[in-house]
Amino acid sequence: MNHFDVLVIGAGPGGYIAAEEAARHGKSVAVIERQTIGGTCLNVGCIPSKAYLEHAHWVHSLKKAQGHGMDVAFKGVDYAKLKNRKDKVVSSLQGGIHATFKSLDIHFINGEAAYVSANSFQVNDQTITATDVILATGSRPFVPEIPGLAEVEYLTTDTIFELNDLPRQLVIIGGGVIAVELAFALEAIGSQVTILEVAPDILLTEDEAARKIIKQSLSKTMTLETQAKIKHVYPDAVELEGGQKYPFDQLLVATGRRPNVALAQDMQLEFDEHKRWPKVDDYYQTSQPHVYAIGDLIGGYTLAHAASAEGIKAVKAIVGQKERPVRDRQVPRSLFTSPEVASFGLSEADAKTAGYDLVVEQMPFAFNGRAIAVDQTEGFIKLLVDRRYGEILGAVICGPEATEILHQILTLCEAEGTVHELAATVFSHPTVSELLQDVAKAVVRKI
Numbered sequence: 543m544n545h546f547d548v549l550v551i552g553a554g555p556g557g558y559i560a561a562e563e564a565a566r567h568g569k570s571v572a573v574i575e576r577q578t579i580g581g582t583c584l585n586v587g588c589i590p591s592k593a594y595l596e597h598a599h600w601v602h603s604l605k606k607a608q609g610h611g612m613d614v615a616f617k618g619v620d621y622a623k624l625k626n627r628k629d630k631v632v633s634s635l636q637g638g639i640h641a642t643f644k645s646l647d648i649h650f651i652n653g654e655a656a657y658v659s660a661n662s663f664q665v666n667d668q669t670i671t672a673t674d675v676i677l678a679t680g681s682r683p684f685v686p687e688i689p690g691l692a693e694v695e696y697l698t699t700d701t702i703f704e705l706n707d708l709p710r711q712l713v714i715i716g717g718g719v720i721a722v723e724l725a726f727a728l729e730a731i732g733s734q735v736t737i738l739e740v741a742p743d744i745l746l747t748e749d750e751a752a753r754k755i756i757k758q759s760l761s762k763t764m765t766l767e768t769q770a771k772i773k774h775v776y777p778d779a780v781e782l783e784g785g786q787k788y789p790f791d792q793l794l795v796a797t798g799r800r801p802n803v804a805l806a807q808d809m810q811l812e813f814d815e816h817k818r819w820p821k822v823d824d825y826y827q828t829s830q831p832h833v834y835a836i837g838d839l840i841g842g843y844t845l846a847h848a849a850s851a852e853g854i855k856a857v858k859a860i861v862g863q864k865e866r867p868v869r870d871r872q873v874p875r876s877l878f879t880s881p882e883v884a885s886f887g888l889s890e891a892d893a894k895t896a897g898y899d900l901v902v903e904q905m906p907f908a909f910n911g912r913a914i915a916v917d918q919t920e921g922f923i924k925l926l927v928d929r930r931y932g933e934i935l936g937a938v939i940c941g942p943e944a945t946e947i948l949h950q951i952l953t954l955c956e957a958e959g960t961v962h963e964l965a966a967t968v969f970s971h972p973t974v975s976e977l978l979q980d981v982a983k984a985v986v987r988k989i
Contacts, residue, residue: 546572548860549663549672551655551805554581555846556837557678558639560853565646567861572649572672574665579650580636581680582700582838583846589635590703591723593628595878598730602880606917619731621708628703657808661832674832674860677806677820678853681799681838688715690775696793699724709733709792713780717744717768719877721796722756725764726879735764736788738780743768745877751904752883752940755921759880801839809833814841824867825859826852834860848873871936872955874948881921882944886952887936890926899929903984905977907941912972918942923981925951925961929989932960942974950978961985 548564550557553575565571578585597619604616643650653666662671683698685691697705699720712728714721717739729735737744737760744766745753760766771783779789801819811820812829819841826834834856837849851868858865877883893900904924907913921941927934937951954964965982969975 544669545671546570546649547672548572548674548676548857549574549661549670550676550678551663552581552678552680552837552839553579553639553650554678554680554837554849555583556680556849556853557581557676558643559850560676560678560836560857561648562642562646563854563857564860565648567857569861570649571646572651572670573643574651574653574655574663574670576652576654578636579639579652580632581846584635584639585632586700586703587720588846589632590628591720591727592878593631594624594727594731595723597624598727599880601730610917619708621731622706624731625703625706655805657805660830675834676826676853676856677828677833677835677839678837678849679802679805679839681801681844683795684798684800685795686797688772688775691795694775694777694793696775696795698794699796699799702794705792709790711790712736712792712794713738713788713790714794714796715772715780716794716796716798717741717766718796718798719745719747721794722760723878724794724796725760729764736790737764737766738770738772738782738788739766739768740770740772741768747875748877748883749885749889749924749938749940751922751924752877752885752938755881755940756877756879756883759920799838799844801841803839806835806839811835825864826856826867827859842870843873843875845873845875872952874945874952876945876948878945881918881941883938883940884944884948885936885938886948887934887955888926889936893926893928893935898935900935901927901929901985901988903927903981903988905981905984907974907977909980910972910974910977912974912976913942915972916942918974923947923977925981925985927961927985927989932962932986932989934961934964939978947975947978950975961989 547569548571550561550573553573561571561573607614656664658664661675683700712733713736715738725735773781773783779787781787806820814821820828820835822835822840828835836852838844871887874886904922906922908919913919924938926936961982965986969979
C-alpha cells in the first residue's frame with residue numbers, strides 16, 4: 543500500500559502523537575522519519591538530559607544528607623553505567639512508540655522524504671502519496687560563526703549524549719535553557735564547567751527573579767561569563783577578547799536551534815515575512831490545501847509538549863473536528879535545574895503593556911513548612927492576576943516540584959477558573975503546594 547489517508551513526515555513528539563491521533567480516528571497512516579523514531583526530545587533532548595539530571599539530583603541529595611547527620615560518602619560517578627542507563631531509558635521509550643504504531647497499524651518508514659508533486663513523496667525507492675500531509679520535520683542545532691570553531695572538534699546538543707567519557711573540563715558556549723540544564727547535570731557528576739554567554743545575561747526567556755536564583759546557584763560551583771566576547775576557539779581552549787583563556791577537553795556549542803525547512807521550501811510553501819518558517823492558519827494548515835505543519839518547523843515555543851498538542855489539533859482539523867489552536871499563554875515552560883523553574887502565561891511587562899490592571903503577589907518557599915522540613919526553601923511562587931475578573935494571567939514557580947505544581951494552575955485556567963477558586967481550594971498539609979494557596983489568598987486580599 544502506497545497511498546494513505548494521512549502521511550506524517552517526522553517522528554518526533556509532534557509527528558508520532560499526530561500519527562497516533564489520526565489512526566485512532568480510523569485513518570490509514572504512514573510516518574516517514576530520516577533519523578530515529580522519537581525525534582530530538584526522546585533521543586538527544588529532554589529525555590536523555592532528564593536522565594542525567596536525575597543523577598545530579600541524587601548527588602545533591604547525598605551531599606545534603608552529609609550535612610544533616612547522615613554518614614554517607616560520595617565517591618564519584620561511573621559514567622559508563624550512567625550512559626548505559628540513559629541508553630536503556632531511550633531504547634525503552636522508542637520501543638513503546640514502535641509498539642503503539644504496530645497496535646494502531648501505523649506504517650513506519652525509516653528514510654529521507656523527497657518531494658515529488660502534490661502530496662506525493664519519494665522515500666527508499668518507493669513513492670508514497672496521501673490525502674493529507676502533516677510536516678513535523680523539527681529542528682537542528684544552530685552553530686554561529688566563531689573564529690576558529692570550524693577547525694576544532696566540538697559537541698552540539700545533538701551529539702553530547704554520545705560521549706562515552708565524562709568531560710574533565712567542559713566549556714559551554716551558550717546560556718539558554720538546554721545549556722544551563724546540561725551544565726547543572728554534568729557539573730554535579732564531576733565535570734569542571736564554564737559557561738560563556740555573549741548576551742547580557744543567561745536564561746533571558748526566564749523570569750528575572752528566578753534567573754537571579756539560578757545564576758547564584760550556578761556561580762557556587764562553576765564559572766559563568768556573560769557578555770563574553772569570544773576572540774578565537776583553539777583545539778583545547780576558548781580565548782576571549784582581553785586574553786582570558788578557558789581550557790577544555792570537550793567544547794559544547796548550545797546556541798539554540800533552527801527549523802528544518804528544506805522540505806517545506808521544496809514544496810514551495812508560503813513562509814512568514816522573515817522567511818523563517820512556513821505560515822499556518824489557526825488549524826495548522828499551510829498555504830497548500832491538505833498540507834499541515836507543526837512543532838519546531840512553525841516557530842513559537844520549541845517544546846515537545848507544544849508540538850504534540852499542535853499535532854493533535856492538526857488531526858482534529860483533518861477529521862472535521864476543528865478546535866482552537868494551541869495558545870502560547872497556556873504552554874508551560876520548564877527549567878529542570880536545582881531549584882526548578884516553571885512558568886506560563888504573560889510576564890509582568892507584557893501584562894502591563896496589554897493594559898491589564900495587574901495584581902502581582904510573590905512568596906518564598908522559606909514560608910512553607912514542608913519546604914523547611916525537607917530543606918528546600920530556595921525559590922518562590924509568583925502569581926500575576928487581572929484585578930477585574932481574578933483571571934490568572936501568568937505564574938512563575940522557582941523551587942521544589944515547580945514543574946509539577948504549575949499544572950495545578952494550568953488546569954484551573956483551562957477550566958476558566960480564577961484566583962478565587964484557587965484560594966478556596968483545600969490543600970493537603972504539609973505540602974509544598976500549600977504555598978500556592980497562600981499566594982492566591984494574598985492576591986484575593988488585594989483585589
